[in-house]
Amino acid sequence: MILPLASGVFAPVAPGDRPVCWAVTGRLGGSSVGEFSQANIAPHVGDDPSATSRNLNSLAALVGVKGADLALMQAAHGSSIARVHGAGTFPGVDSLITDRPELGLVAMGADCVPLIFCASREGDTPLISAVHCGWKGIVAGVVEATIAELRVRGATHIQSVVGPAICGACYSSAVDRRELIRSFSQREVAEAVLRSPGGIDVREGVLTQLMSAGIEPVVVGGCTYENPKTLFSYRRENRTGRQGIVVAMCEIQVPS
Numbered sequence: 023m024i025l026p027l028a029s030g031v032f033a034p035v036a037p038g039d040r041p042v043c044w045a046v047t048g049r050l051g052g053s054s055v056g057e058f059s060q061a062n063i064a065p066h067v068g069d070d071p072s073a074t075s076r077n078l079n080s081l082a083a084l085v086g087v088k089g090a091d092l093a094l095m096q097a098a099h100g101s102s103i104a105r106v107h108g109a110g111t112f113p114g115v116d117s118l119i120t121d122r123p124e125l126g127l128v129a130m131g132a133d134c135v136p137l138i139f140c141a142s143r144e145g146d147t148p149l150i151s152a153v154h155c156g157w158k159g160i161v162a163g164v165v166e167a168t169i170a171e172l173r174v175r176g177a178t179h180i181q182s183v184v185g186p187a188i189c190g191a192c193y194s195s196a197v198d199r200r201e202l203i204r205s206f207s208q209r210e211v212a213e214a215v216l217r218s219p220g221g222i223d224v225r226e227g228v229l230t231q232l233m234s235a236g237i238e239p240v241v242v243g244g245c246t247y248e249n250p251k252t253l254f255s256y257r258r259e260n261r262t263g264r265q266g267i268v269v270a271m272c273e274i275q276v277p278s
Contacts, residue, residue: 024080025051028242036142043272045084046242052077062263085270087126099158126270127152132256133188138269141177161206186243187225190218
């Protein structure tokens, strides 16, 4: 069974709300072996499909849903959003949003930032979202686009959890990539991403965007590159698994 790095529940904050469960995973506690050891949740990286299936079932159980009720994304490193009404794999998107209580949304990463949102709406069920954001996602504005979509759909209070990602000191990058970030991002976001000399720190950029939007996130996990025993890192290993984050509306009772 997958051992989460952290898990929690967002309690209802508005009429019509229900609790929302979340969990962040690393590489510990799953069924995969070799370079995918242990808790790889990505079906597309070459892992044994039966091991990946068991890991996804275990991931779903962390938030009280079934593996067959998970919505996954095939990330495109852009800002496209899928409005999800059922389980499955959604290609070409980096953000999933739903108001369906039976679904669990998943974002994966092995250096990029996985994050989730819980958005309360007055007198209505909450919205939940899972987002994948790399440096191209920063340039494309996937986090800002997701927040805007949640607010258009009635969000009055937004909470977030941000998972592990590679830090700026470990992610050296070419000058032209850094200039793209500087040219197409808000100045304060670009400054946060490029704070490490010669490096890119996408998670700092994501956190800056969230704070600018008035969202103070829960942050889980350290640098993927620096923690080989607990976290997958594509930049460190190339052929490797994916950790991630999952969110779903809960049936549990939250004390008042």
